[in-house]
Amino acid sequence: MDQNHWIQKSSVQEFGIDKSVQQQQLQGQPPASLIRRVSKRNIGIRPTQESGVAQIFETFHPEQKTQSLDDIKFIIKCFQSHFVFSSMTDTQLTQLAHSMFYCKLQVGESIIKQGDGASSFFILEKGKINVLVDNVPRKELTSGFGFGELALLYNAPRSATCMAVEECFLWGIDRHTFRKSVETIMRSEQEKNRKYLESVKFFNQLTREQKDAVAGVLISQKFNQGEVIVNEGDQASSFYIIVEGQCGVFNKDGQQIAVLNPSDSFGESALKHENQVRMMTIKAVQKDTKVLALGKDMIQQILGDQVQSIIYKNICKWALNSSKLFSKTQSTYQDKLLEGVQIKKFAANSKVITKGDKVGQLVILLDVDAVDENKAKALKGSILVEDTLQDKLQCTSHVKTYTVEVEGHVAIIDYESFRNAQGSVEKIQQGKAQQSEKANAFEEQIKSQPFKNLIYLNKLGSGQFGSVYLCKFKDLETLFALKYVTRAHVQQFGIQKHIQQEKAVLELMDHPFILKFYRSYKDNENIYFLTEYIPGMELFDAIRVIGLLSKYDAQFYAAQMLLQMEYLHTQHSIVYRDIKPENIMVDDKGFLKLIDMGTAKSFKNQQSTKTFTIIGTPHYMAPEVISGKGYGYFADLWSVGVCLYEFICGGLPFGEEAEDPFEIYKEIIKKPISYPHFMSDKSAKTFIEQLMNKIPEVRLGGSYNTLKSHAWFKDFDWEKLLVKQLKAPLLPGKDKIMTPAQIQSVLQRGISVHDQIQKDTQGQKKVLASAKDAEWDSAF
Template identity: 30%
Template sequence: MGSCLRTTSKSKIPVLPNHEGLDLSEAKAKLSRKIKQSMPDPRLSSDCKEPTDAKFAIVQDKSKSKADISFISAALTKHFIFNSLTEEQRESVINHMKYYILEPREVVFEQNSVGSTFFVIAHGKLEVIIDEKRVNVLRPQESFGELALLHDTPRSATVRTIENSSLWGVDRKTFRNTLEQINALNYAENRGLIESIPVFKILNNAQIESLIASIATNMYSPGQVIVNEGETGDLLYIIKQGSVICSQGEKDIKTMEKGDYFGEQALLYNSVRTATITAVENTKCLTIGRAELTKLFGTSLQLIVHKNSQRIAFDKNVYLKKLTKTQFEKLLNCSEIQELKEGEKAISEGIRKCDNIIVLIKGELQSEDGEIVYKVFDIIGLDEAIQAFDDIFQKDYYAKGDVHLAFIKNSAFFEAIGGDYHKVTTNNDAIKLLKKIPLFRYLSEEQFESLIQSLRTENFKNDAIIFAQNQPGESLFLIKSGRVEVIDKDTNRILRNITKDDYFGERSLLFDKFRSATVKAKGEVNCWVLYKSDFMRILDEKLKKLLMKRIELQDDNINIHDLYVVNQIGTGTFGNVFLVIHKQKKSLYALKAVNKKKVRAYEMEDNLLLERKILLQIDHMLISKLIKTFKDDKRVYFLLEYIRGMNLFDVLRKLDVLTVADAKFYTACIFLMLEHLHERDIIYRDLHPMNIMIDDEGYPKLIDFGAAKIIKGRTYTIVGIPPHYMAPEIITGHGYTLSADYWSAGIMLYEFLYAAVPFGEEENDPYVVYEMVQQGKFLFPPNADNKDKIKDLITQLLCKNPAARLGGTFDNLKSHPWFIGINWEKILRRELPTPYVPILPSILHDAEMALKNHKPLDEVITKAEKHDEIPKPRPVKEGFNVNWDEEFKG
């Protein structure tokens, strides 16, 4: 409802948790209710619901006079949703507003109904009724229903006309589409301008995205001086609209227009301005600051450009492309940059080529006679260093234009890569293959080293049987070269071919099983072989148990008819979740069943396909794992890892007070989850304590991917995250990226340490919370300290500039002083003590009863669905794929 219908109270400053002054259980119970009640299912679109606003009004697409536009604009300024819009965006929204004409005592909307329209009163009077009592009267230029522009929330009151009235209205879909179109065009234009500047061409996509998010826009009037000659500057300017004149002293040098830029040296060197720039007409400039970029990337732009240039050179080089990411980074960190001007000597005659590896990252080198010998991204001396040749340079070489060189000393090169190049890269090939195997993902560096030392090389001639079906399995094979056939001996059918850089036989390292097929060499085959006895020497008992559990989750040979329901463990808008047991293996799983009638009624086919696609990409110790999907005539099914435990929200209530060590552990786990997702371009969008389970060993697991999405660039959809955890850029509709998840993580970190959320702790009204989030102002408790720069970390994560939250990279984030002492690898191997291990009732009896007295799966699920409300299905649109569920086939 509009601000005139609401009383707003300021949130109190939270106090650090203590046993005397703060009732944590009451506070957390209140927050639990907020989270559960504040948002609908994130997958529900407003388009899935029938319109309920102003059903009997006459609606006109009326043209607006200047007076109308001014009138509406004045009403919009009362709401933060519109205050964050540019003038262009606000004008476009006003242009799309429709004119509603209503007679006396007509209902605009009813309390608890779900609507989608925001209204401004043009004429007349309306009454606001809550629980059948009039609480307010609204008059011209007042407005109401603004929360509907953000999401589906039940109306808090009934609004009814008192007399003949007219309203201006805009619905959520029109509002969001209008903003998306303008923002998408603006984003594309800004990106094009950024990418046209040479200094930025070397940046990767993530860095470009960060730049775009950090752009400021400034307007200059005719005759206004933008920069003065002789001043020290740290801003780059890009002309987006208008023109400027460039002058030195009293002399005009040139005119610059849209797409031109000036001040790029300021980003690299904080240099003195060499000219005065003055606006010729009304001019709009995009500006980027040196200090902002350093904060954004965690280092200077100059260093970013140098390192990116070296990476390009390394990627192009036949030798260096065989190095690992860690070896790459070590090489980058041991290089020294030298910058040369035109004609300066770069390399002297008589020096040994192998003494230094030289990477040409800018410009060209020429001999004394002017012949261009080395070009940008050439690497000089590498071949000689690797082959240990003693060749010397026969000539002097000089810079042609501005030249930047990266020098890596011979000794530093071999130290960075870890020893002899040929031995290191051979091991790298094996490691690359081993890391493709989920079984080895959680080994430590030391265990990997032992694994590599245990590999043996074996060669097989054409048609040689590598192993036969029904033989005991005792080894894993990694194919270095060649091809093998996997054959079913019983039918003599070729099941599949396996070639170079692939593997087979990994299950035999953990399980005493017979080979399920025969493997035969086709042509000469060269393999690395790892024997079970060698592998077992590397593992401790805890890691062995962990790996056995993970490899069991890779088993997709499960049939839905092999599953019996133990009990129901969850209910959602679309589906029900059941604990099921496999009748032979006795393994427990979670089975989510989604009714196809509901899917069709809410047009959720694409959402479910996306959820399946996302879950199939994820395999992480701290994230719920999808094992397989099924379908039948009535439903689609997700078979998931069963997480036996408690919700993190309930765990926080149990703990009452989190120690710093506990907060650090949970936060580190969250960042590892996000790192895994974001590396795959997956934004989670629903991060809060109720979507994290604490399992029976005390480790967190991220669940429920109904709001997740794969994005490259920006997305605009508002999803169902509770308002207290929602990033400001999601609320305003200007578009957001993966960094919206870091905001939610920052909210959770604050909550872990101070037992309160930083925005709207005492607010139940989502609109008020959104206003507070949008303002971005929060306070730390009076007795909070900044030990290990924890306040700085929280402030970084809750920065309104999304690009600044990560601090450049996940490695930068993980190396923040507050995380000193956290062993990230040990978290993944589940070797650290946990803050809380849930005490859980035994399910053994229920599981045994399910095996003895099982009922048909369909019968159990049908009973659970008995009271489900299923809306009338919408008409099928042209082009609808009736076989949309084909991918769910088990």
């Protein structure tokens, strides 16, 4: 099955024709007779360079018509019956309706023809249309029917013909306009919500990603003049930001004592504390007062139960990152350090550090400044007397007293105990530096090797754009994998930026569970990526050898996938976008390696952590990717959830037997998760349902530490996993790995990789480098 398989499929369901799909019911099978699918789920859509010009494949006569209010209502009603639009609000649908064009069909004309490309979705306002498959009438469409919505997701050959049986008038929108309109609508809303969040002091100490997550779940509400928003004495469960209009604050006697204007907020205590009640009544005092509401339960699902604790940990993290001693330590070291943090409240004029006290505590000022005996000030958000913690100074006691002049909170960590157990920052950094020096020397040796020195050993696989070869340099023992992409395919599919981005991402990777990249090469015909060789098998094949995974097996693989995502998301601001077992290797020791960075996208130095490109493999796509409303890191967590379901249940949660993207997408957006009868692990279910929550911002639960602390991982040893001391569920068979004797035998032939590629591609159409290639291939 080639990588374009999904693009070549289309659905008759988008024309309102039912398609019966028989599905094997796993619920009726005991685990012992589990049969997994054998066909691989290949990528549905790869990124291409947009020309910015919409190509229209359908035939119609444009008409001029000014939209009335009734037209908008008619269009919205039709939108609401199609899954592509199901997650959009009425306001968003109204804006989208304004982007539609009006057109006419004469009797006998076909607006859509079977086998043609697809670019537009239509709503029939007047008239009748016949839907024909292979020239056989299958259905009649009348006023109010919408058809062709799959075209809004990507270009796929039409599976039916739509012919007018009487004069017809329709509303339409093409894919390019739809994508741009939705992106404009969603970006505008996100930016406005972020702007309002920035104006609220309570959210100042959240990270950029946390602010984006909160902005994504704010709910817009409208109130009429005199309508009560909150009542005095009610349980406080929501926080509000005023967007338009005015609110009045009223005391228990009904007297208005204050006015709240746009950007003002109220209800902050509901987010901070348990069992709070409203102290005042707040009403809208202007017509159509608009507010953004944030429920306490929602912010707890996004950030964790203790919101204030999250804010304090953020401050601690920023303090560590800006310090001389801790700024170069890895995020995992900092997280471990912060596991032992204690938050202490100090009264005004209290001593935080007393002269003569034993040195060894890491003290971070959270929301208060401190002064020493000479009134020298240490600012909030900083580490107090950090120098005393350095190994070289060997301080034993403090030489100054530090006091807080006002009431505030301070974070305290027993660094001495931590240093004894984990090692000091300096020793860890020294060890890392030595490892890095050794690795850098090896990498420099590889970078100095010319392409002609690569000797062919074996062909590892083929894809749509090229192949992968096992190879080695003449004078090095290490084995490598060489992947190449032909310039012909780069030109044909317009993937210049795509392969530039793939190389840029690969160069950043330095993680035990992610493929190691060494360098690139280029010649007149191809672009080459030299990476580590991973002897083993795809995770796709491994779980078929194992069968139904035990809890430990599923934990072992899912935990590594989470560590891969944590590294990409938190260390490099990268979203992967195509997590599935086919993109993960199981090495010769049984541990995972994430491969193929071709779909990855970096948010580094970008204002938004959302992208709108529909990309990935349909069965593993998150709902927000399909809907086009924009998505970010949380889409990867959905895909991890799909994989975990597959490990434990044997099949996929949505569209297991479906190959038609329309059917798969519809199930993902509309169907709840269900389980086979033998799936009885309740904690696994709650974990899967968190990862696959339809609200993206809920999936993380606050942080990766929170995910890793989930009840399902209660008996799992993350520390041993990181140092690869856990027993792997499966070791790939030796038949998957070349023996030294086999390697030596092939080496004696002395065939270069270049010559082997020429032999393998003999007769294929080739495109040579041109002057304009310098605009994109200078990176290789």
